[in-house]
Amino acid sequence: MDIHLAGSRPSIRPPEDYFTGTVWQDPIVATPAPAHLVSARVAFEPGARTAWHTHPLGQTLYVIYGVGRAQTKGGPIREIRAGDTVWIPPGEKHWHGASPKNAMAHIAMQESLEGSHVTWMEKVTDEEYAGPVGG
Numbered sequence: 001m002d003i004h005l006a007g008s009r010p011s012i013r014p015p016e017d018y019f020t021g022t023v024w025q026d027p028i029v030a031t032p033a034p035a036h037l038v039s040a041r042v043a044f045e046p047g048a049r050t051a052w053h054t055h056p057l058g059q060t061l062y063v064i065y066g067v068g069r070a071q072t073k074g075g076p077i078r079e080i081r082a083g084d085t086v087w088i089p090p091g092e093k094h095w096h097g098a099s100p101k102n103a104m105a106h107i108a109m110q111e112s113l114e115g116s117h118v119t120w121m122e123k124v125t126d127e128e129y130a131g132p133v134g135g
Helices: none
Strands: 023-030 037-044 059-072 078-081 085-088 094-098 104-111
Touching (some): 094 104
Antiparallel strands (some): 059 104
16 A cells, blocks of 8 residues: 655646646556556646647546536537536547636546557647637
């Protein structure tokens, strides 16, 4: 058993190549083999968001506070709120982040495949982010 005490690991600012705006990550777990789970609490200030990305084995988001947005490439922008759970299937290109006027935080959970749990792509443009919320 391994216990990480609250406050024993610092919050980090993830690389700007993969995010727009102010984002903070707090690690939850990166399990050793043979397990494959990687999880973090991710907090987005209003307007902040991820770049487009995929996960080889999918991703689950559990929103813990605020109001956010999520979108699959080619699909509608969806509003997400505290208490919502979002499942993104393996290989689905998507982004997620805060709404323009509200902060949002979620727990992100994904499994790694052959040591990789995410493939980062281009940034979401301001025009894509500002699209209408629907669906």
